[in-house]
Amino acid sequence: MGELFRSEEMTLAQLFLQSEAAYCCVSELGEIGMVQFRDLNPDVNVFQRKFVNEVRRCEEMDRKLRFVEKEIKKADMPIVDTGENPEVPVPRDMIDLEATFEKLENELKEINTNQEALKKNFLELTELKHILRRTQQFFDEMEDPTLLEESSTLLDPNEVNRVAPLRLGFVAGVIGRERIPTFERMLWRVCRGNVFLRQADIEDSLEDPSSGDQVHKSVFIIFFQGDQLKNRVKKICEGFRATLYPCPETPQERKEMLAGVNARIDDLQMVLNQTEDHRQRVLQAAAKAVRVWFIKVRKMKAIYHTLNLCNIDVTQKCLIAEVWCPVSDLDSIQFALRRGTEKSGSTVPSILNRMQTKQTPPTYNKTNKLTSGFQNIVDAYGIGSYREINPAPYTIITFPFLFAVMFGDLGHGVLMTCAALYLVLRESRLIAQKNDNEMFSMVFAGRYIILMMGLFSIYTGIIYNDCFSKSLNVFGSGWSVRPMFNVRVGGNWTFETLEGNKVLQLDPAVDGVFKGPYPIGIDPIWNIATNKLTFLNSFKMKMSIILGVIHMLFGVTLSLFNHLYFQKPLNIYLGFIPEIVFMASLFGYLVLLIFYKWLSYNVRLSRDAPSLLIAFINMFLFNYSDPTVKPLYTGQQALQTLLVLIALACVPCMLIVKTLVLRRQYLWRKNLGTQNFGGIRVGNGPTDDEAEIIQHDQLSQHSEDEPEAREEEEFNFADVAVHQAIHTIEYCLGCISNTASYLRLWALSLAHAQLSEVLWSMVMHIGLSTRSVAGFFLLSIVFCFFAVLTVAILLIMEGLSAFLHALRLHWVEFQNKFYSGQGFKFLPFTFEGILDGKFED
Template sequence: MKSELHTVCRCHFPRIYWLPEEEYFWGCRVLASLSNMGELFRSEEMTLAQLFLQSEAAYCCVSELGEIGMVQFRDLNPDVNVFQRKFVNEVRRCEEMDRKLRFVEKEIKKANIQIVDTGENPEVPSPRDMIDMEATFEKLENELKEINTNQEALKKNFLELTELKHILRRTQQFFDEMEDPSLLEESSILLDPNEPHRVAPLRLGFVAGVIGRERIPTFERMLWRVCRGNVFLRQAEIEDPLEDPTLGSQVHKSVFIIFFQGDQLKNRVKKICEGFRATLYPCPETPQERKEMLAGVNARIDDLQMVLNQTEDHRQRVLQAAAKTVRVWFIKVRKMKAIYHTLNLCNIDVTQKCLIAEVWCPVSDMDSIQFALRRGTEKSGSTVPSILNRMQTNQTPPTYNKTSKFTSGFQSIVDAYGIGSYREMNPAPYTIITFPFLFAVMFGDLGHGVLMTSAALYLVLRETRLIAQKSDNEMFNMVFAGRYIILLMGIFSMYTGLIYNDCFSKSLNIFGSGWSVRPMFDSKRGGNWTFDTLKGSAALQLDPAVDGVFSGPYPIGIDPIWNIAINKLSFLNSFKMKMSVILGVSHMLFGVTLSLFNHLYFQKPLNIYLGFIPEILFMACLFGYLVILVFYKWVSYNVHISKDAPSLLIAFINMFLFNYSDTTNKPLYRGQMAIQIILIVIALACVPCMLIVKTLVLRRQHMWKKHLGTQNFGGIRVGNGPTEDEAGIIQHDQLAQQCDEEPEFNFGDVAVHQAIHTIEYCLGCISNTASYLRLWALSLAHAQLSEVLWKMVMHIGLSSKSIGGFVLLAIVFYFFAVLTVAILLIMEGLSAFLHALRLHWVEFQNKFYCGQGFKFLPFTFESILEGRSED
């Protein structure tokens, strides 16, 4: 492997061939890593390649490709029926083996036996091993079926004997309860009280059986109605539940005995018993016969119980042995099935000796694919090497973004919006920072951030053990998959909570407040407050213009004195609203800037001059200017002149109305009118550039291509079209040629599309900026909910100063903790998560991200190991 890598590196980096071997490999790795740095920000470069596989080596080569998971096979037989493909019989055999293994797995789970999962990744068995595997699975299935059949028959016999035992016991009790049992056992003589002489003796018959306990009331009413009250029913419950041999569940039954007279009633009684699924058993008439029969039944039950125990022990041994290897068998069979299914996608040449496949694969992984093919050829024993031929095509390749366990969650957020178009800018690297940060702006609380970070850190540190457990809880699996997202959201929430100086609705006084009340009641310095003023006033306002009252800003975040100020909400409203606008405009400008890199990469200068530049100017002249005004006002106005500061909102509205005669709102700086008029004119001029000019230029380019294209006269090239070499792209099938034809230019459609895009962008700049105000709204909502929860719950426990207050505090703290986790962490966290998701999908990604591609789905065995079902 090392020599192969050395050879490949020499081919790719011939200028460093003179280095020592160790330094040489180090240099290769560095250069390879540097070349892959650019792939982080856009999808991998893909290529279409042809595989020529020898028939005897195709199985092993596809197996090696499945292990590395770097190629996506194309179906070269789209018109061929699934049942008419070459390896359909092998696929069916694999499906039959998979069915047998599912039967074995079902029996193992029914017996409550744990399936051993060592995490082993077995190699793919060779095709000739399929016969041995089929024989093993067939033997195991037949043995289990035979054991189940015998066991079911034995359990059914055991159930019948058990029911007969209860019948013999209960019927004897019924007869013993009668005053004269001999009258019922031998004959019954009915005497007429009006006649002194004896009439002919009449014999009463009876039947005995068992019936489900829940059917007894209905059974009794049916007997009474059908037989018109001419039968006598006695029943008693069987105390111990009986096992149903067919369903394996526990059932509760009752013993009954019915006395009747005549064959007609006997037939009716038997029909009713049959309809209610009651089981009738023969019951002797004399006590001696019943006693002898009961002794024989008990002896048979004992013998049968011993046989049942031995059968169950044997079944447990078979299932325990199968449980140790059933997972490995599943992996082997499903790998074989996947290989044959993939081979069915290939073409077979006329000589039947070579299979031809077409695959999409990353260009950076071509060497690994070559090595895999070489390993597969060597493993099969073939002497003819497999060939990987890179092809040129006009087809759009699939989009493939390499991810790690850290970046996969953020990439999933982007892919949920839409799979990126091939080679366009990937928002995932930027989402890693901006998504948790915007979440934290809405969720900013140091205490809640610590709790969220702790929970995510637990999932991260124990991820290996949690992955091995393979939980079936869908909610837990979803949270576990996003553990790194939650970790970053918690860390950023701790940072924003520190900036807001908010920890469970309380402020942290770490550096001491920058405000002081001492100068306010110092008469020598002009103050007019006294200690009586402080005691007698419910609310007082500090004046920062008085010397010594405000010593300077807090080192980091909000001054803790604002937590006790009655105008705290007004101050935070203004601060967080301006902060939301600044973050929103910066985020959108960054998104528009990223579109420039797409235009540069795809070499579309028209989109730069008539797309990107007007878009960035339109947004910067309007909303970028607003952000500059916010910073300018913060810097230019101090505490002494802040009362005369003009309103930014009114100034911004007047800018659009060209209203500069408003005496109530003074200008912020000299020359404001001229600058704002210029900005408005530039912004308005950008609209026709995007709306009209770009459409006309597109029409002109189309006409130029139509009339001044490449023409060949006697082998001489005329015009500015592509050369023959550039135009010689391989069209390897007719379908691809039809798909790659450029759509006909329609001026009306292009004009409508450009008008929609322009209107959407211009109006979107306004609506999207307003949409970022959700950062302000949710941040205030979270802070207020936290404060209300503290005052309504925790404040109760802290108000008591007695000894019993400790118990009350413990109870109150429990409810406070539960409500904090349930409402502020889960519900508020989910709300902030969804709003941050919306800001990225709608406000950020639509500035540069098309998301109209299709995902790269490589042929890999990883899904089999993870237990996911195959396509």
């Protein structure tokens, strides 16, 4: 359980793997996902490593599988995903897999090539069929007797006898429908109007054999005279990518050709259907196994890529690897190596040897479904340094609570909780669906965060007594109007006064008016009070300061556990103690003043209560001579003066004293250390055991970025002084700015409540204003608008705003007190991460 609050203890281990067992051992390590391999060949080119050929073969198989997957998706077939996780195939099975994929790829390519040729032939025959039909219609129209009679009446009979019959040539073809207008204009300009064009659209769309898209085309026939015009027409048709087809001149020949074309189309359609059926059968068989093939190939590729990170000894019989792994998982790693050795059939066991190193280990925090989301929030700021305090366990409580302080509404909290519960209860089905939507994946990954935020919002909504901007009067208000009226009947208040005034002020000092506090949360009568905003403004502002100071003091306290763990007494005495005293003497005192004022001043004394803001300002200015400012308690001046002096005394402790002590320690280690000459100890320095401890402190990697934790050849006093000055100034000024930053809890809480109230009064009030039968339908419509706006604005937009502000409070105001976040993440070699695409090779 202790490892939850601190990263796992890591160790560097050396693996000695026999060549014949290395593949199976790495496979078993990939299944458990507990080791991170180091590259022992950083200077060796990728193409010069031992297993580069095997990696290339795996990449080639992966390419072939992607081609098969593309063909399956093109055919709109679902890829069968049974959730099976096959074992890694042994190296000798690679040849069989390569042959299977090669055969499948060649078969699909051959089918595609034949199918494309058949479709191209089918398209040509279909176009020719439409041309023969349309050209016959054109000739029938031209040979219409009525048209011939009309044309003969326009000519002189004697002239008709003198004109010799002209033979016109023609070409026929198809062209894209969108090119017809431009095609017609070009023919007219180039041929100077000496050609005659007729065109008609093909009603049915045609399939392009190369792309598979549906295209729309038109049939055209062009009449001309002479070879010169014929050449021009053909060149224009070629330029516009029009397809020309031979068309007989006589009707009988056209009829016979059409019959032949129809017969060929029928035969070709049958062949196409058979080819498509064969292709479907091949793809259906591949769709059942392609996912398993992908897993096998990518596992093999990952294994060979990992083996390339290892060294090979001089005997060429053993592979040497270095891995980072958790100390608590060493037994599991040993069992995995033993299983791999047994599976490979090797008689020589694999060896795991722990190593001593000065290098900083990676940071590894074990998580589950609940803690992973909060750990990701922390890691987004920075990966924690090795073995420093992990903020994630505390963030599980503080993050949703601070969010709920800004988002506090019972109704909105219930809606958010219901949405999160749906994701949590159906998480197995939703994971199986594998939704690729990025927004949904992000929300689903944070389902437990949303659930916690919703539950805490319900709690703060009860405290605020706020549900969709309305209060719930469950226990009865603590205020009573009747005793006040009885008192006032003989005085100023009468029945006429009550009827003529909408707003009357209740005096809490009158006995019987205030019966007692509301059992939980804010009294519902404040919802109809005219000074509601004034009261909530003061209450939430003080509450924000209290929560902020407690949160920051908790963060400073956590730094103590870092100093204790890393055995840094200097950081405790000259770091933690001055920091906690400085903050507690100033802002901790302010919190105590808030509670003292709440407890000490009742309704009769509240008029004389001094302002906390003025008192706090006068505390820093040592101004106690103003007669208008009354003290809160006796001895206030002496206590506040003492607290300010104590806070000021803490500054030089952090600024100067710590730097001088660091310099003295460095000189002591340098000049008064232990020197051994022939086993004889010389000097008045520390003993051998003390020197070993000092050396260990010098080599230890501290979680904080402090000069004394770094290995330095020379102690640079100026650098250390500047660093310590920056740290001190940042902390002292940060105490003020960070406390003010927590006022966002107050601001966003008021903004959310006011926006909810505006939405109710501006939208929902319209539907409730009419009480007729038509008002029911109006209310239904208005409620739909109200629901949509509530979800879109108050839940999504306001929720996202409160989420980001709570994120900032944790990153900047809380974590900077104890969390450096300068480590690097533990990325184990795991097949699960590789198959999910989380890690690249």
